[in-house]
Amino acid sequence: MASEIPTFMKAVVYDENLQVSVREHPVPNISDDDVLVKTVAISLNPTDYKHIDGKFGKAGSILGCDYSGVVVKVGKNVHSSPKVGDHVAGFVHGSAYPDEGAFAEYVKVPAELVWVVPANTLSHEQAAAYEVAFWTAAQAFYAPGRLGLVEPPAKAATPDWVFVYGGSSAVGLCAIQLARLSGYKVITTASPRNHELLKSLGADVTVDYHDPDVVSKIKEVTGDSLKYATDMIGEVETHRIAIEAIGSTGGKLVGLNVALQKTEFGRKDVTITEILLYSVFGRAFSIGPFHIPAAPEDRVHMAAFIKKLPQWILDGALKPIPVKVWEGGLEGVLGGLQYIREGKASGEKIVCRV
Incomplete structure (x- = not known):
């Protein structure tokens, strides 16, 4: 050939x-x-x-x-x-x-x-x-130094909540499925027209992102216990909502916008990490003014992680x-x-x- x-x-x-x-x-x-x-x-x-x-x-x-x-x-x-x-x-x-x-x-x-x-x-x-959608969700959840969720096929010992801001984005659609595969409960935001889709992929609770009470509703559903949040949109306001939704004992947020990595969001008890999926190639790179050093550990992790994907597809564990x-x-x-x-x-x- x-x-x-x-x-x-x-x-x-x-x-x-x-x-x-x-x-x-x-x-x-x-x-x-x-x-x-x-x-x-x-x-x-x-x-x-x-x-x-x-x-x-x-x-x-x-x-x-x-x-x-x-x-x-x-x-x-x-x-x-x-x-x-x-x-x-x-x-x-x-x-x-x-x-x-x-x-x-x-x-x-x-x-x-x-x-x-x-x-x-x-x-x-x-x-x-x-591809980008699934790999980004996997990096946000499981790669070294990110959200720190239990990586499937292992499952979380307790079904803690995971918040996915932007559930109807492509990354969000994959993140919801991965979080459920890891044994977590999922709360997410989206327009009401997409709520049934997100529930079919494993979301436990969906909230209208236009709702002015979105933060208080997330806190009510999660019992102010939320420790893990991801922002799949990557704007200042979406970061703010995700950070405010985290429970009073603190937690972690992973976002997708390195331009926000020095932004002050007012919570010292929340660890904020921004990711760029290009790090999975294990080499240094630049995007505009941002220089990202080589992260060979990201490549090692992703090379192993994606080998699990075919069996999950065969089993119907991922849709x-x-x-x-x-x-x-x-x-x-x-x-x-x-x-x-x-x-x-x-x-x-x-x-x-x-």
């Missing part, structure tokens, strides 16, 4: 002005520990348009993080899995490298950071939708999250990102077929 791989492919690439468009681009060369995947579906994330809007991308790099596809070539150190022909999915650091990025016909990825999708389970669209297929293939990416930018994606993941 390797002989059929072309030299050039179509990809969504940054130009010298950091604008993106579909153009011809070299197919990546893989190293001994990599695999090359022919992409079938890609999913879109807020980080993609934020890189464009903030001029954080690198000229000549490929946009996009999430992919699902078929392995067409493996490095010489990749012996058993994944193998050529496998349906795999994963996440890459888009917008940063000329030979890495998901919005392309081929994607290069470290073999240890892909997972093999079990046959007759998820479609390519459903598998692509899981697919809703997808909306955005037409147009790679040429449709910018339209799909605009849809997300305008806040129209709720309770669903925007996915393109390649």
